[in-house]
Amino acid sequence: MNAPTTPLPIVVLLSGSGTTLQALLDEIRAGTLNVEIKAVISDQPDAPGLGRAEDAGVETCALLPGDYPEHQAFDRALASCIDKFKPKYIVLAGYMRILSESFVERYAGKILNIHPSLLPRFRGLNTYARVLDAGDPEHGSSVHFVTAKLDGGPLIMQARVAVLPQDTEESLSARVKEQERKMYPAVLNMLAAGRLEMKDGQTWLDQQALEQPMEHPL
Ligand code: GRF
Numbered sequence: 434m435n436a437p438t439t440p441l442p443i444v445v446l447l448s449g450s451g452t453t454l455q456a457l458l459d460e461i462r463a464g465t466l467n468v469e470i471k472a473v474i475s476d477q478p479d480a481p482g483l484g485r486a487e488d489a490g491v492e493t494c495a496l497l498p499g500d501y502p503e504h505q506a507f508d509r510a511l512a513s514c515i516d517k518f519k520p521k522y523i524v525l526a527g528y529m530r531i532l533s534e535s536f537v538e539r540y541a542g543k544i545l546n547i548h549p550s551l552l553p554r555f556r557g558l559n560t561y562a563r564v565l566d567a568g569d570p571e572h573g574s575s576v577h578f579v580t581a582k583l584d585g586g587p588l589i590m591q592a593r594v595a596v597l598p599q600d601t602e603e604s605l606s607a608r609v610k611e612q613e614r615k616m617y618p619a620v621l622n623m624l625a626a627g628r629l630e631m632k633d634g635q636t637w638l639d640q641q642a643l644e645q646p647m648e649h650p651l
Pocket of ligand 1: 447448451452454482526527547548549613
């Protein structure tokens with residue numbers, strides 16, 4: 434039997450309810466996700482996600498954007514907070530502030546995001562309303578490495594969900610989130626196993642450049 438690998442140290446950044454974080458915490462507790470969340474950091478001191486972290490005994494930190502004269506200064510403070518925890522990766526889980534170019538460069542290839550659309554369709558906000566307006570037959574979610582291009586970094590994995598005629602934003606988001614709760618841990622386990630990396634602006638899996646994002650479930 435192979436010896437278990439050391440859990441991958443990460444920090445999670447979030448701004449909101451933290452159901453994505455909760456999925457990670459639940460899988461860690463169940464022993465099915467080989468990561469250690471060193472800290473959860475937010476730009477919203479009242480984010481319910483911080484409470485979820487505290488309940489799980491994970492360190493938290495909130496930085497108020499209003500305390501900083503400009504975006505770069507906020508991101509510098511964010512970086513020094515992150516560095517204290519010495520994570521190998523930064524995992525965005527509903528973090529709603531755009532990261533500055535210098536922040537992204539500092540952690541090149543070390544930041545992951547989950548975005549509720551089948552990228553490159555629907556970058557940015559309000560993806561559920563936009564997909565319903567567009568009448569697309571399917572929607573979903575994408576996990577990708579973060580680059581300076583908003584929601585534009587190399588894709589890792591996608592989950593697809595059919596859009597039903599009676600769907601509302603709520604019903605559609607519930608089904609997409611159900612997929613996200615499984616997909617993000619699956620990707621993080623691959624990262625923890627050393628199977629994934631971002632190189633030359635592409636995602637590499639097992640030392641091979643990925644031509645297409647993986648499909649969840651695998
Ligand atoms: C997730 O659906 C993810 O796709 C997006 O933000 C949402 C976060 O939700 N990036 P929550 O705050 O974790 O509930």
